Amino acid sequence: MERPNAWKTYDDESLKELEKLCEGYRGFLNKGKTERECVKQIISAVIEKGYVNLQDIIDNKKTIKAGDKIYSICMDKTVALFNIGKKPIEDGINILGAHIDSPRMDIKQNPLYEKGDFAYLDTHYYGGIKKYQWVTLPLAIHGVVVKKDGKVLDISIGEDKDDPVFCVTDLLIHLAGEQMEKKANKVIEGENLDILFGSCPIKDEDKDAVKKNILNIIKDKYDIEEEDFISAELEVVPAGEARDSGIDRSMIMSYGQDDRVCAYTSLIAMLEIDNVEKTTCCLLTDKEEIGSVGATGMRSLFFENTVAEIINAIGDYSDIRLRRTLTNSRMLSSDVNAAYDPLFESAFDKNNASYFGRGVVFCKFTGSRGKSGSNDANAEYIADIRKMMDDNNVCYQTAELGKVDVGGGGTIAYILSLYGMEVIDCGVAVLNMHAPWEITSKADIYEAYKCYKVFLLEA
Numbered sequence: 001m002e003r004p005n006a007w008k009t010y011d012d013e014s015l016k017e018l019e020k021l022c023e024g025y026r027g028f029l030n031k032g033k034t035e036r037e038c039v040k041q042i043i044s045a046v047i048e049k050g051y052v053n054l055q056d057i058i059d060n061k062k063t064i065k066a067g068d069k070i071y072s073i074c075m076d077k078t079v080a081l082f083n084i085g086k087k088p089i090e091d092g093i094n095i096l097g098a099h100i101d102s103p104r105m106d107i108k109q110n111p112l113y114e115k116g117d118f119a120y121l122d123t124h125y126y127g128g129i130k131k132y133q134w135v136t137l138p139l140a141i142h143g144v145v146v147k148k149d150g151k152v153l154d155i156s157i158g159e160d161k162d163d164p165v166f167c168v169t170d171l172l173i174h175l176a177g178e179q180m181e182k183k184a185n186k187v188i189e190g191e192n193l194d195i196l197f198g199s200c201p202i203k204d205e206d207k208d209a210v211k212k213n214i215l216n217i218i219k220d221k222y223d224i225e226e227e228d229f230i231s232a233e234l235e236v237v238p239a240g241e242a243r244d245s246g247i248d249r250s251m252i253m254s255y256g257q258d259d260r261v262c263a264y265t266s267l268i269a270m271l272e273i274d275n276v277e278k279t280t281c282c283l284l285t286d287k288e289e290i291g292s293v294g295a296t297g298m299r300s301l302f303f304e305n306t307v308a309e310i311i312n313a314i315g316d317y318s319d320i321r322l323r324r325t326l327t328n329s330r331m332l333s334s335d336v337n338a339a340y341d342p343l344f345e346s347a348f349d350k351n352n353a354s355y356f357g358r359g360v361v362f363c364k365f366t367g368s369r370g371k372s373g374s375n376d377a378n379a380e381y382i383a384d385i386r387k388m389m390d391d392n393n394v395c396y397q398t399a400e401l402g403k404v405d406v407g408g409g410g411t412i413a414y415i416l417s418l419y420g421m422e423v424i425d426c427g428v429a430v431l432n433m434h435a436p437w438e439i440t441s442k443a444d445i446y447e448a449y450k451c452y453k454v455f456l457l458e459a
Contacts (some may be wrong), residue, residue, distance in 0.1 A: 001351075003358045006395035006443040007250070018446040021268065022252060025445060026242040028264045029254045030159075033237045034142045035077040035286045035296075038100040038260065042079050042267060042284065046071050049271050051081060054306065057313050064313040067275065072306045077101075077286040077296040080306050081270055085279040087459070089311060090321050092328030092421070094456050095281045096270065097298070097412055098263040098335060099288035102256040103127035103434045105134065105193055105236040107141070111229055112197070114211040119198040121166075123236055124190070127289030128409075131188040133435050138165040139195065143234035145224050153223060158239040165239045166195045195236060238436040245439055251356070252445070257438040259288065261445060262334035262427045269452035277459035288335075288412055298412040326419035332426040332455055333375070333413035334448075337361040337399050339429035339439075347407075352400045354429035359395030359447040363425040366401055368408025375413035377424035385424065385455075392454045395447045399429070426451065 010018065032038035046069070054072040057064060064070065070082045077100075082093075105123040113120055125131065140158025147153070158165045170188070171179050179187060201209030202216065218224040224232075242254030263284050270282035287297030294300065307325060311317050340353040354361040362385065367374025389396045401409050417423045428448050431439040 003355070003397040004395065005357045006359045006447050007357050009393075009395065010443075014446075018442055021265075021446055021449055022442045024268070025261070025264050026252060026254070029242040029256060029260060032100070032260065033140070033256060034235050035100050036144060036233075037142065038263065038284070039073060039076050039079050042081075043071065043073065045267065045271060046081055054309060054313075058309060062313065063315065064310060070310065072302075072309075074286075074300075074302045075296050078302060079284050080303060081267075081282040081284075082310060083270065083273065083276050083280045083456075084310075084314075085276040087278050089279050089314060090324040090328065091278060092325065092330060093279045093281045093307070094276075094458060095283060095329055095331040095416070095421075096266040096334050096452050096456065097283040097285065097331055097416060098266050098333075098427075099259045099285045099292075099298075099412065100263050101127075101286050101289050102237075102258060102260065103129045103289055105195075107143075107195070107229070107232070107234040107236065109230050109232075112211060112214065112226060114208045117199060117201065117210055118196060119210045119214045121195040121197045121236075123193050123195060125193055126235075128434055130184065130435065131190060131193060132184060134193060135168045135170040135188055137167060137436055138239040139167055139236050140165060140239035141195075141234055141236055143232065145222075145228050145232040145234070147223075147228060148231070155222065155234060166197060166236070168193050169196055250443070251439050251441055253437050253439050255436055255438070257428075257440050258336045258430055258433050259334070259427070261430070261440050262336060262448065265428075265445060265449040266334045266452050269449055269456055272453060273456050276457065280456045285412060291410075292412055292415060298415045323419075327421060329416075329419070329421040330381070330458075331413075331416050331421055331423045332452065333411050333416070333423055334427050334452065335411040335413075335425055336427045336430045336433065337363055337425075338401050338433055339431045339441075341431060347402050349400065349403050352398070353402075354397055354399035356429055356431070356441040357443045358397045358429075359444060360397075360451040361427055361429050361444075362396060362398050363400065363427075364398065366408065366410050366413070366425055368410075369405055372408070373410045373414065375411075375417045375423050375425070377413075378422060381422040381424060385426075388454055388458060389451065392450070394451045394454060395443075396451065 051069040051071045068084045108122045111122040145153040202213040238255040245251035245253040292298035337354040365374040365376040428444045
């Protein structure tokens with residue numbers, strides 16, 4: 001049951017729309033290498049489209065009605081967007097849910113040290129990574145430093161052409177005989193993923209002269225003192241911009257496409273719809289790569305509390321009304337899938353793999369091995385989805401995440417399914433997933449956008 005290649009279905013107008021979407025997507029990736037940077041872009045975009053802050057509605061005791069567009073932010077790392085429909089909200093919400101965090105290295109709270117006349121920043125990797133992929137690459141530092149007086153310093157070093165870049169060093173091949181005998185997960189240890197930060201000593205100092213020089217530099221240029229690292233969130237990511245990939249420019253190579261490719265297409269779909277019958281929601285969350293934990297992760301009560309506040313502002317709030325709203329909702333868990341790679345074909349079941357260019361990917365269940373940790377979507381819901389896609393000429397495919405006993409992974413789908421709502425994973429196929437540079441197909445990005453827009457408009 002081979003699915004058609006989406007590229008073969010496009011006319012000139014479709015190709016123009018595709019390129020325009022992908023140009024915007026590359027810009028989003030370039031400016032959004034952390035969750036906070038993504039949220040900042042999202043809020044700027046939605047305000048232009050007439051969305052108002054839910055907190056302002058609450059503070060001013062305003063009423064919410066059909067046609068209103070609302071956003072809510074959690075700690076500048078998670079955001080929920082709502083377009084209030086004509087139907088009663090307890091009829092359910094059409095939800096697109098993606099995540100905006102990506103694998104990376106986080107700088108520790110006591111990171112700066114000197115060794116062998118080098119200054120380093122100690123890191124703790126975040127999410128599932130192959131550690132050896134992160135060495136000898138140009139790296140940038142993004143994030144915030146919060147001073148004791150509450151002042152927030154936005155940090156981005158390594159992206160401008162005049163900025164310095166950083167790296168994790170590796171042993172030269174001439175001396176690496178013992179290293180090359182190690183298993184891949186031991187070639188580079190987590191505690192050795194430290195950032196080379198400087199090497200020039202301050203004059204007339206004998207101890208930690210390089211570190212002291214570094215402290216002078218960061219104080220003078222960024223107003224950062226050593227103790228400020230305690231209240232900082234600094235993320236180490238690949239330096240450089242998203243680029244077209246392939247001589248035919250059919251692909252995009254960039255850091256952070258898991259899952260910002262689904263987040264961006266969900267956002268654009270959400271911003272392009274008006275006058276909906278059913279209330280729609282675009283939920284873009286943090287912490288998915290480490291289990292959706294914490295106040296900004298999907299396991300928190302942020303989403304439920306936000307829906308409760310909206311119902312309260314509509315009027316006649318009750319707990320049963322909230323429960324009915326959530327239960328009657330339907331969701332696409334907008335998350336990526338592993339693209340079939342012919343060079344590693346032994347990891348894939350070819351009949352149940354996602355292929356570049358064949359459209360958005362529906363995954364009935366994720367999890368690992370015996371479907372552990374999975375949301376297993378209902379057949380009735382999948383049938384509705386099939387009809388929806390076919391009726392609107394959306395190219396789609398179905399897939400699992402590799403062979404049954406090879407591995408697996410999870411998404412936020414199972415968390416929302418706890419409310420009893422219908423949920424299925426739906427996203428874009430990615431090559432090099434969780435590597436510093438991931439690759440996606442422009443056709444799949446375009447089909448995902450079309451899919452999400454169709455889903456939101458479903459009454």
